[in-house]
Amino acid sequence: MHLKDCLLLFATCLATLGSAACDDSSTPGDDGGPGGGPPDLPPTSNDAALKLKAGFRFRNDVAQALGLDETFCSELGLADCAAVHFIIMGGADAFGSGLYQPLPETTATSPLAFDRVAIAGCLSRAKIDLQSSGEGAIFVGLGVDEDGRMDANSPAASAAIERLYRRGLARNPSTGETEALLKLYAAIEEQGSEAPAEDWATLSCFSVLTTLENIFY
Amino acid sequence: MNRRRVLQALLAASAAGAASGLSTKKLRAAGEKTKFLLTFPLFGGGAIIDSFLPIKASEAGNADTLDCFPDDQVVALSGSDIRCADPLITSVLGFDVSGDPLPFPLSGFGEKYKSEMMVTTVTGTSVNHAVAQKRALSGGGAWSGRTLQEIVASTYGAGFALPNVNMSSLGFLERGSDPTLPAEAYAEPIPNALLKPLSFSGSQGIKGAPGKDLMKLARGARDNELDVNSAFYQSFYRSPKLDLWQKQRLISQNIEDQGLIDELVFIKDSPPQIPLAEYGLNSAPEVDELLVLFPDMFNDPLEQQAALACLLIKHKVSVSITISPNFAPVNGGPLGIKSTPLGFDLSHQDHRFVQALMWTRCLGIADKVITFLKSNTFDEDTNESFWDRTMMHFPTDFGRDKRRPAGAPFWGAGHELNNGHLTISPLVNGNTVLGGVDPDTGMTYGFDLASGEPSPGRNTSEGESFAGLLQAIGVDTSSIDLPDVPAMRKG
DSSP, X not given: OOHHHHXXXXXXXXXXXXXXXXXXXXXXXXXXXXXXXXXXXXXXXXSOOOOBOXXXXXXHHHHHHHTOXXXXXXXXXXXXXXXXXXXXXXXXXXXXXXXXXXXXXXXXXXXXXXXXXXXXXXXXHHHHHHTSTTOOSSSOSOOOOTTSOOOTTSHHHHHHHHHHHHHHHSSOOOHHHHHHHXXXXXXXXXXXXXXXXXXXXXXXXXXXXXXXXXXXX | OOXXXXXXXXXXXXXXXXXXXXXXTTSSOTXXXXXXXXXXXXXTTOOXXXXXXXXXXXXXXXXXXXXXXXXXXXXXXXXXXXXXXXXXXXXXXXXXXXXXXXXXXXXHHHHHHGGGEEEEEEEOSXXXXXXXXXXXXXXXXXXXXXXXXXXXXXXXXXXXXXXXXXXXXXXXTSOOSOTTSOGGGSOEEOSOTTTGGGGGOSSTTSTTOOOHHHHHHHHHHIIIIIITTSHHHHHHTTOHHHHHHHHHHHHHHHHHHTTHHHHSOOSOOBTTTBOTGGGTOOXXXXXXXXXXXXXXXXXXXXXXXXXXXXXXXXXXXXXXXXXXXXXXXXXXXXXSEEEOTTGGGXXXXXXXXXXXXXXXXXHHHHHHHHHHHHTSEEETTTTEESGGGEEEEEOBSOEEOXXXXXXXXXXXXXXXXXXXXXXXOTTBOOSEEESEEOTTTOOEEEEOTTTOOEETTOOOBHHHXXXXXXXXXXXXXXXXXXXXXXXXXXX
């Protein structure tokens, strides 16, 4: 990072910290513990020692979350996506590349490889669910009309998001998360999608399964 | 103090910091006088005395027990101190082919490129493949453990989507050991050049995937709403892995926005084997030109690497590219084998044949890459080609034993620290041999770093060779404790 960029980062931090200090809804300390204010934030991890959910592990998690076979993603119909992108997805490759250990960090194209696996799985799940007339795993009962539209304010849409979070992240979505994904539908329609409900199912699934929470642990 | 707002600010600031260099769509086009480094490791141990410092039998103290050549198999290039080995192989892995010997002449290559060839002697410090390979690239750790490729990427890579890519393996693929190296200079590993372009998009090539604009909406919701407000992020926001990932999301979005997946697919739509169109993919505009140069690229991984390297340079994606054979054999060609198992290291079984085959293979590929780079213009104003701005360097693990069993037509050769390198570039002191070889022992000796005069009794160290290469490609080494090696740079 250049000096100019460091100064920009530092200045931005100072400005925001300065304004945040005047916020009336502040909470004391990092653990939101006793002493004032609701403990609405989780504790901060000082070590923050995260691991990447590498290659096949990520693929298998996506398969399990979406109720798919592990062969759901194939590059050009020739090879498993996670195998093709294994090294940049955090795998080792002793025999092929002589990489006895995974790379110490992710690479510039690592996010794209994870995106590809997730979007392939989400496409499959969305298609199955929307074509299954009420039987499906996640996106069921959305009431999609003949124009491919749905009512994003319906209980079915919120229920789909809840199922997505429970299967994908093993927890319920927060109110904010549900609202964000429901808002996504409107943006998709506005973009001119020809099948907005199916695109929404695919893309909300993609958004959740490629969150930091699902890629790192 | 509201921690949630602080976290949002940190995320925004981190993204702003990463994005500050990404203001233009194609990052910064390489209008500034960038230079390109193409590193072509001779994987397994390529011996310089079997290529461009060969010893004639008539010169050797004891030709019967030295790795030397019959006099008529050593060619002195016209107007040059460079010699080439033109071996005639009479035995292949113990099979007698003296009835129809196999020629592997290097003099054709030498004659073509001698004005830009620099042969330097060097003595390494390890006979372990992985360790020696890494030291060959890092000069034995001369610059805090950084590799040549990382340094060139740090120097010239600003504005390039993927400054440093590496298609090699083992020690030649290893990252350098400097923890302060900027993340942008890390090598992007490419184990499979044919399929690598697919990783330049998060969705293109996946059947039925939503279009780019819709993908951006989803990523926006994820990055700006889901991630930042999650309990997970609020607990672990201090993780350097998360910080790097968020920066890499921006870089990868830029890679995708540039449409590199359409510029770097170097094969034609060939259903059913390679069904590009069916999956919404396109071939690079240069595909026909590349097919002429690399006709066997469907089957030959080194041709695939070379084709991708050509495109990465021409489309100004990378400044530092590494290609090489590896331990895996490659079948094909007129002999039925193009790359021996273990690469150059099958010299353990048959030194003369393996060195001849592998040097010919590597230089054959190099010739085609140089041809491509020469025929494509880097700067329309100055009419410079890409080759005018490129250094092609051939590091290797180590040399090979200089001796052989008396009179043996074929023999095995182990690892030997003493060796030399070949570098080809308009940027180096071309048509030059720096150092020399003792015809009695086969051991190379060094040179005066300033004048280039041969210096028997002196060896060129890894660090000196490393310094000379960096200085030749225009890297400022004044702040680092590296020797000045004017003998290796042009002028």
